[in-house]
Amino acid sequence: MIPSSFDYLAPRSIDEAVTLLKTHAGDAKILAGGQSLIPMLKLRLAEPAVLVDINRIPGLAYVEERDGALRIGALSREADLESSAIVRQWYQILVDTAAVIADPLVRNSATICGNIAHGDPGNDHPATMLALDATFVVRGAKGERQIPARDFFLGLFSTALDTDDILTEIVIPRPPERSGGVYLKLERKVGDYATAGVAAQVTLDETGGCARAGIGLTNVGAMPIAAVRAAEFLRNKPLDSATIAQAAEIAASEADPLEDRRGSPEYKRDVVRVLAMRALRLAAARAAGDSLPTPLPFTYAPAQPTMPS
Amino acid sequence: MSNHAIAVTVNGTTHRSEVESRLLLVHYLRENLRLTGTHIGCDTTHCGVCTVLLDGKPVKSCTLFAVQADGRNVSTVEGLELGGELHAVQKAFKEEHALQCGFCTPGMMMSAVALLERNPTPSELEIRQAISGNLCRCTGYVNIVKAIQSAAASMRAARHTPVYVPAQQEASPAAT
Numbered sequence: 001m002i003p004s005s006f007d008y009l010a011p012r013s014i015d016e017a018v019t020l021l022k023t024h025a026g027d028a029k030i031l032a033g034g035q036s037l038i039p040m041l042k043l044r045l046a047e048p049a050v051l052v053d054i055n056r057i058p059g060l061a062y063v064e065e066r067d068g069a070l071r072i073g074a075l076s077r078e079a080d081l082e083s084s085a086i087v088r089q090w091y092q093i094l095v096d097t098a099a100v101i102a103d104p105l106v107r108n109s110a111t112i113c114g115n116i117a118h119g120d121p122g123n124d125h126p127a128t129m130l131a132l133d134a135t136f137v138v139r140g141a142k143g144e145r146q147i148p149a150r151d152f153f154l155g156l157f158s159t160a161l162d163t164d165d166i167l168t169e170i171v172i173p174r175p176p177e178r179s180g181g182v183y184l185k186l187e188r189k190v191g192d193y194a195t196a197g198v199a200a201q202v203t204l205d206e207t208g209g210c211a212r213a214g215i216g217l218t219n220v221g222a223m224p225i226a227a228v229r230a231a232e233f234l235r236n237k238p239l240d241s242a243t244i245a246q247a248a249e250i251a252a253s254e255a256d257p258l259e260d261r262r263g264s265p266e267y268k269r270d271v272v273r274v275l276a277m278r279a280l281r282l283a284a285a286r287a288a289g290d291s292l293p294t295p296l297p298f299t300y301a302p303a304q305p306t307m308p309s
Numbered sequence: 310m311s312n313h314a315i316a317v318t319v320n321g322t323t324h325r326s327e328v329e330s331r332l333l334l335v336h337y338l339r340e341n342l343r344l345t346g347t348h349i350g351c352d353t354t355h356c357g358v359c360t361v362l363l364d365g366k367p368v369k370s371c372t373l374f375a376v377q378a379d380g381r382n383v384s385t386v387e388g389l390e391l392g393g394e395l396h397a398v399q400k401a402f403k404e405e406h407a408l409q410c411g412f413c414t415p416g417m418m419m420s421a422v423a424l425l426e427r428n429p430t431p432s433e434l435e436i437r438q439a440i441s442g443n444l445c446r447c448t449g450y451v452n453i454v455k456a457i458q459s460a461a462a463s464m465r466a467a468r469h470t471p472v473y474v475p476a477q478q479e480a481s482p483a484a485t
Contacts, residue, residue: 002333005310005331006330008376009311034373038354038372038373042353051330102442105357105367108363108368109373
């Protein structure tokens, strides 16, 4: 399949890229990792007149901590999260999330910022960013501004980004002591979008109660959903199994899924309930200091096949 | 529509071409350079038969424009054999019967090579995860995993020449 013709422009600075986006307002798309955009171009679901390739802009590929927060640049790839020592130590939920996105080949190209800016409710990072209370730094013709994750997603493939905006950086405050998070996903096969996914991030107080919880849901609505009622329910309660089960029920009620080939709304809501229960348990265990490995995605087949001897 | 002069180093040789912006890397390799070892399968970023190494990292060449590869290094299955000697991964795929129809094999081997150059002692799970973007509809993967384990052992035993050496970039005038 061959995309429609387009003009390819490769700016060398963010300012130049913003100017190009403004000049071609509405007719231009940003090309970063291209792992969602290029398939859409080939299927001709998108036929922009201009592609603005930001890959030649220096200084946008970084995953680093500065001023007490993790900063992820526009050209950082999913694989960079998996290999980052600082992310593995303090932000395990990001490793969990990256590890279940598409497949390792796609993750070598796909960018984290692109996963968010695309506005696809099936993408995995948005739920995690909601659970972590991330902020997005955006550069546009009017200058730079910061948009909290909870204000960013407006609808199906619709975000707070204007046509001349570039999402340049994700900022995630370092979770306090006694914090842990997990991302769990049910997928039909490797590389599939989630039947449902749940991101859970908790902070415990000195007595083991829940000082803060953040819960995000993937692919169970027109946009990523922050399960705020479930998170609020958990505040100042002990994270025992009865409380977690109740919170998971509330999270399931906050999902708003549609019927499709991945299942009925009732089924997907129940997947949210089960994943939320497991994710909260694992998040609490990590917060208490357990070092749990990155979870494998749940599939309909055994997750870990073994070799016949 | 725009045309672009590009210089892409493929298996150590720099090629200069004029390409249309929408030309995909896989079409550039197969049609412009006549390197047909890289296959086209699903054409929708799922199957991985078009896998090549871009600056040493495996990517799907159906999901990258040729113009994006300007100034960069591409390794394809044709570059695995060195001086008439098959790469350890190629030998192992042959010896362990890791293919039946062979359609996925070039992409599968490129993913395997990238894994073993990064991790000489992968576990079975790490191997399965590394090839999870490469679909095989014939073998059930069992012999593919065996072949990669066997290649890992022989690469550890012999001094292995990496397929992609970053220092080679200096030979390419386009790499800046």
